[in-house]
Amino acid sequence: MATPSTDKKNVEVLDTEEDQAVSLAKYTANLSNQFCKERGAFSVVLSGGSLIKSLRKLLEPPYIDSIEWSKWLVFWLDERVVPKDHEDSNYKLANDGFLSKVPILPGNVYAINDKLSAEGAAADYEACLKHLVNRNVIALSEASGFPKFDLMLLGMGPDGHVASLFPGHPLLKENEKWVTFIKDSPKPPPERITFTFPVINSSAYIALVITGAGEAGAVQIALGKSQNSVKLPVQMVSPEGKLTWFLDKDAASKL
Numbered sequence: 001m002a003t004p005s006t007d008k009k010n011v012e013v014l015d016t017e018e019d020q021a022v023s024l025a026k027y028t029a030n031l032s033n034q035f036c037k038e039r040g041a042f043s044v045v046l047s048g049g050s051l052i053k054s055l056r057k058l059l060e061p062p063y064i065d066s067i068e069w070s071k072w073l074v075f076w077l078d079e080r081v082v083p084k085d086h087e088d089s090n091y092k093l094a095n096d097g098f099l100s101k102v103p104i105l106p107g108n109v110y111a112i113n114d115k116l117s118a119e120g121a122a123a124d125y126e127a128c129l130k131h132l133v134n135r136n137v138i139a140l141s142e143a144s145g146f147p148k149f150d151l152m153l154l155g156m157g158p159d160g161h162v163a164s165l166f167p168g169h170p171l172l173k174e175n176e177k178w179v180t181f182i183k184d185s186p187k188p189p190p191e192r193i194t195f196t197f198p199v200i201n202s203s204a205y206i207a208l209v210i211t212g213a214g215e216a217g218a219v220q221i222a223l224g225k226s227q228n229s230v231k232l233p234v235q236m237v238s239p240e241g242k243l244t245w246f247l248d249k250d251a252a253s254k255l
């Protein structure tokens with residue numbers, strides 16, 4: 001069931017987590033078709049966490065066969081500063097559960113350099129993005145001057161964090177850097193790198209994919225009627241393009 005709230009924001013509440021995964025696959029495949037046709041490429045930004053499991057229907061017919069995987073360019077919204085084969089790595093999570101099962105070109109997978117410090121990895125990833133923007137591989141937002149990704153797939157933690165942008169943290173106010181780092185993440189591991197809000201909010205499309213009762217409180221704050229004085233990170237997600245919330249019934253249970 002889809003409940004459009006504004007032209008730029010849609011909220012979909014799905015009866016089950018399975019229905020949510022089906023709906024997300026359809027949405028992602030449609031955007032992939034659209035961008036591959038229009039631009040010859042599709043830039044997709046992945047979160048870690050439960051999002052990867054929610055992408056599983058893309059690994060099944062009809063999507064596995066119809067998506068032009070060779071035109072996908074894959075990036076990470078945030079990454080933990082650990083080796084790529086570490087259990088906490090968002091790259092490993094995505095690779096094991098999704099990327100290794102689809103014919104995306106290895107050269108189109110832009111993982112974070114795991115040999116660098118948090119500062120170094122953030123600067124290195126930002127330099128990589130700037131190079132891709134200069135070569136017109138990633139679009140640039142004329143409105144903001146920040147890179148404009150075709151689709152960002154965001155998860156959310158029970159505290160309302162998105163990417164590695166946590167409630168009350170000074171990084172929420174970063175408005176110059178494209179990619180930054182955190183060394184005191186309240187959720188382990190403490191050292192991470194993350195896209196900043198200006199990059200997130202320059203996106204053409206954002207899907208916020210939220211599953212389970214544990215997230216219902218933050219969903220209620222973000223989408224319910226009551227007003228909170230200090231915004232949660234998830235409430236700061238406001239793309240140039242279109243935002244769609246994909247909630248299962250449990251995540252929407254307090255609405």
Ligand SMILES: O=C1O[C@H](COP(=O)(O)O)[C@@H](O)[C@H](O)[C@H]1O
Pocket residue numbers: 046047048049050051077078079090154155156157158161162163164187
């Ligand atoms: O630490 C992280 O958490 C968020 C939310 O994860 P979830 O398991 O509650 O969906 C995730 O989106 C982010 O990429 C990750 O690094």
